[in-house]
Amino acid sequence: MRILLPTFAILALAALSFSIRASVDAKDERNVVVSHATPHDRLFSVIFDADKGVAVGEAGLIMGTTDAGKSWTRERAPTDLAMIDVASNGTRRIAVGQMGLILVDDGSGTWKKVDSGTDRRLLQVDLNKNGLAFIVGAFGTLLKSKDGGETWESVAPNWATLYDSGEGDTAVLRDEPTNYLVDVQEDGSVLIGGEYGQIMRSPDGGICWDIVYRHPSDSGESAPTFFALSIRDDGAGYAVGQSGLVARTADHGRTWGYVKTPVDGNL
Template sequence: MKILLLAAVAASLLVVAPAGAAPETRWELRPTGVDARLRGLSAVDARVAWVSGSKGTVLRTTDGGRSWASVAPPGTEALDFRDVEAFDARNAVVLSIGPGDSSRIYRTSDGGRTWAQTFANPEPDAFYDCVAFFDRFRGLAMGDPVGGRFRVLVTRDGGRSWRRVPEENLPPASDGEFGFAASGQCLTTAGSRDAWIATGGGARARVLHSGDGGWRWTASDTPLLSSPSAGVFAVAFRTPRQGVAVGGDYADPAGAVANLALSGDGGRTWRAPSQAPVGYRSGVAWRGGSVVAVGPGGSDLSRDGGRHWRQFDQGSFDTVDCPSTCWAAGEKGRVGVLTGG
């Protein structure tokens, strides 16, 4: 295992706030020593996190980001690992994207010292985007439509084997509809049975929902903009009922377009809040009753469940995860930990 960065730099200087003032919300950077674009992120806690991305990159930290180990499967330098799901410091699953057998899933149970390839896409026209788990054993992976239907894989053994959901169990895809592999968050779960898929590209930006662990799915429209470069890029649920969807247009990242919607009924209906972030956002996560959204144009925080927002950072991130401590990752190996939030 190669250690890329050891005790990189001292933490940023603390800003002393006036007595009684709330601490400043900001990202404290955790240098990784790589220049890959890190679109995959799975934070276990304040100390353990995994990130993945371009150039076959998979990194792991066990000391809060002070040092990072390169733990990618050998011989995968040409792959783009757009998603990673970690259960702890030793067990994780990574997904690479692309047409045909470029879409693969690998699993490790020893912190990345060794990996087993557990899925290779057999369909030349299929393209897998995201992976998510209900618990340590039950998980899903989703891919773009082939023959008018999305692809969904199911695992019941922690990613050691995968089975495809029958095509007829998924609603027909609209013309041009697909998922965005921008943040590893186009697929999410909440509770033991509910899962959601974010889509765009077609006439409407939709969210697909399954209430039975991924076997059967229904679709709902959202108010987000949809086009070949726009749609729902990420979806997150605090509970099986309370959710948020973010997106926009990556071709117009600063455009003032419909880029966020809220659901209070498990994704059956979606509504735009009266005030939302401005510009394209590719990642979103709940932290208690607060929500953090990120994108190449900045980061935003809502303290009231997504109804009102304020931008607190203008740096570029693609994805965010908040098991307790919030982590974010993005271009040029950029990783940050939220402080004062």
């Protein structure tokens, strides 16, 4: 189970303590106000595998639990950059974040940096039991690992071709798309998605891509962006995003349908 909080709408996980002390010097009629804020680290993503869980956040913050979240301890991280997402296959753990940051724990409990080959922001990571892993990020970043995150290669496709609807509107792709969703399934198929309301599926580990959902846009405006995705073991799942956008699948992401919602806020 993963909880991912987009950077534009961070949920505070602890209350902010703020106190103000004021004193008045009657003799010179000056007010002196001294304020003290207690900052709290923010966590952006958490994932569980049975009773073991890990949460990552800003400034190199990694918290781990082995008792289903009853207690947490801070884990040593070889970075002070923010980590935006974390994934686990039950043995290996991978965290990603700012400036192309990738951290890997091979099961020893020690995190290490590995080379990503990019300095772009990495937004979500997933891997399966066989060690196949994918990362999506800013401006078309798409990375693949076949060894549980030890080494990575860029496998970004021709985005312009994938975003061409066949109706002459390729101009909608003003920049390489930023993707926020990635799901690596046990059979080696992969789902990615994000900007322009599009979800793509690869049946062969990122070699070929098919468009499995494209949300319609109104009056030439870009379709809303997808931000989060979750699919159960039985194949049922949802993808959610801007303007109340919800899409549902019942077959592990091979096909999707739009779900009308009574809200227009970001999900």
